[in-house]
Amino acid sequence: METGFRKWIIVVTIITATILELIDSTIVNVSINTMSGNLGASLEDTAWMITSYAMANVIIIPMTSFLSDKIGRKQYYIGSIILFTLASAMCGFSTNLWELVAFRFLQGIGGGALLSTSQAILFETFAPKERSTAAGIFSLGIIIGPSVGPVLGGYIIDNLSWQWIFYVNISLGLMAGLLSYIYLKPSKASTDKRGIDWLGITLLTIGIGSLQVVLERGETDDWFAANYIIVLSIISFISIALLIWWEPETEFPVINLRVLKSATLSISAVMTFVLGFCLFSAIFVFPLYAQRIIGYTAFQTGTMMLPGTLMAAMVSPFLGKILQSGVRPQYIIIVGFLFSGIFGYMMSGSNLETGSDYFFIPLLFRGLGNALLIVPLTMLAVSELKPQDIAQGAALNNMMRQMGGSFGIAIINTFIAHRAAANRTALIAHVTPGDPATQERIKLIVNNLVAHGSSYYRATQQAIFALENTVVKQTYLLSYMNAFLLLAILNAICIPLVLVTIKKRKIEKGAKVVVPDSH
Numbered sequence: 001m002e003t004g005f006r007k008w009i010i011v012v013t014i015i016t017a018t019i020l021e022l023i024d025s026t027i028v029n030v031s032i033n034t035m036s037g038n039l040g041a042s043l044e045d046t047a048w049m050i051t052s053y054a055m056a057n058v059i060i061i062p063m064t065s066f067l068s069d070k071i072g073r074k075q076y077y078i079g080s081i082i083l084f085t086l087a088s089a090m091c092g093f094s095t096n097l098w099e100l101v102a103f104r105f106l107q108g109i110g111g112g113a114l115l116s117t118s119q120a121i122l123f124e125t126f127a128p129k130e131r132s133t134a135a136g137i138f139s140l141g142i143i144i145g146p147s148v149g150p151v152l153g154g155y156i157i158d159n160l161s162w163q164w165i166f167y168v169n170i171s172l173g174l175m176a177g178l179l180s181y182i183y184l185k186p187s188k189a190s191t192d193k194r195g196i197d198w199l200g201i202t203l204l205t206i207g208i209g210s211l212q213v214v215l216e217r218g219e220t221d222d223w224f225a226a227n228y229i230i231v232l233s234i235i236s237f238i239s240i241a242l243l244i245w246w247e248p249e250t251e252f253p254v255i256n257l258r259v260l261k262s263a264t265l266s267i268s269a270v271m272t273f274v275l276g277f278c279l280f281s282a283i284f285v286f287p288l289y290a291q292r293i294i295g296y297t298a299f300q301t302g303t304m305m306l307p308g309t310l311m312a313a314m315v316s317p318f319l320g321k322i323l324q325s326g327v328r329p330q331y332i333i334i335v336g337f338l339f340s341g342i343f344g345y346m347m348s349g350s351n352l353e354t355g356s357d358y359f360f361i362p363l364l365f366r367g368l369g370n371a372l373l374i375v376p377l378t379m380l381a382v383s384e385l386k387p388q389d390i391a392q393g394a395a396l397n398n399m400m401r402q403m404g405g406s407f408g409i410a411i412i413n414t415f416i417a418h419r420a421a422a423n424r425t426a427l428i429a430h431v432t433p434g435d436p437a438t439q440e441r442i443k444l445i446v447n448n449l450v451a452h453g454s455s456y457y458r459a460t461q462q463a464i465f466a467l468e469n470t471v472v473k474q475t476y477l478l479s480y481m482n483a484f485l486l487l488a489i490l491n492a493i494c495i496p497l498v499l500v501t502i503k504k505r506k507i508e509k510g511a512k513v514v515v516p517d518s519h
Contacts, residue, residue: 022145056108085173136320151302276404308367336372344488
């Protein structure tokens with residue numbers, strides 16, 4: 001536990017490192033087109049730099065507790081910051097795509113370690129009774145990072161070169177590393193002679209790594225139509241199944257799955273998965289909708305999301321105080337899922353004429369919903385764990401959020417593509433040569449073009465092309481509306497899960513009541 005100036009310097013350092021890691025999970029999304037052209041690579045190949053970072057993240061996150069214990073938490077944390085910063089610099093210096101993909105993987109290894117280790121350090125910095133405040137502060141990074149990424153990326157692409165997406169990490173990374181070296185408490189590496197669970201590390205790396213590639217690349221390569229997707233899916237299933245069997249059996253596991261015996265942690269992990277699904281899906285879907293359908297730039301889209309993010313940032317520290325006062329986290333979680341559901345429902349009612357003023361309210365609900373979920377879910381997940389198990393529980397919970405994001409983007413992307421096919425079929429059923437409304441629409445366009453000097457044949461071709469563009473735009477509008485509604489439904493489904501944890505706690509309290517012997 002720390003106090004005074006030292007305590008808050010550590011807080012600033014931890015939040016800076018967390019934001020850096022999560023910004024880099026979204027900042028490159030808006031720059032793929034530019035990078036693809038500059039590196040002379042296809043869009044599909046350029047997307048591997050996103051895949052490699054996400055893959056490294058989900059592989060390393062569940063191992064952070066084990067590695068912190070083996071190396072020493074302070075040494076591991078500072079080493080991860082240095083690796084992240086150096087890899088960022090090398091990403092900027094890369095001269096071809098596959099160099100960039102390799103350095104992005106190393107960046108993800110360093111960055112992924114920052115999440116769970118940052119959370120564990122914050123919990124140690126604050127007194128046990130202040131851990132709700134620590135959870136509120138930690139959530140700032142989780143909320144701000146993914147939301148600021150597209151804004152910062154859009155600004156850099158519009159005003160600088162794509163290399164600066166990586167160079168911006170260098171000064172902040174060096175500052176975070178230096179402050180960590182000066183202010184974090186020294187920590188010793190484990191002195192016991194425990195063996196390293198090499199089989200567990202291998203199974204985790206192969207299983208989670210293969211699954212991440214499947215999720216990231218599945219939609220691009222038409223899922224199981226690609227042989228490598230089938231092979232990786234089988235490898236992932238077998239490896240993860242063996243990992244689940246092996247880890248409880250070995251004496252010193254790389255991931256202590258025994259902590260999942262806590263029903264509260266298990267249920268929290270499911271809800272955190274849905275939170276990750278909806279959090280990253282919304283950040284993925286809304287910019288696509290705003291840019292492709294409404295016509296906003298990447299920077300304009302990002303600035304529209306900022307008010308909700310700032311609102312969430314303001315609310316998060318107070319949530320910690322509210323939880324400290326004795327309010328059950330489950331009640332706040334229910335409101336969080338409700339607000340996130342309202343965001344999805346309101347967005348599903350927008351249309352092509354919708355302006356930025358309409359988006360302000362649902363995006364505020366999104367920001368508040370995220371804050372009301374992240375802080376209490378972080379607390380609820382580890383609330384029943386022993387002190388020595390908190391780091392492992394937090395690591396598993398963070399992995400579930402990141403995996404939820406990967407599943408969310410993959411599923412939402414596929415869902416939109418499938419709904420686009422269904423919606424197009426439904427729309428063109430009403431756009432036929434024999435349909436009076438269609439005939440009238442084409443006639444109006446043709447007459448207008450002929451009046452402006454076009455030939456009748458060319459005007460007719462242009463009218464059909466204009467009608468096709470309208471159908472395509474309406475098709476994708478409906479598909480994005482369907483996607484937002486799906487997010488609303490997923491949030492609503494989680495509310496009964498929260499009620500289960502409330503009921504479970506009441507049953508446990510009732511079981512502790514001792515009935516006196518009547519004899």
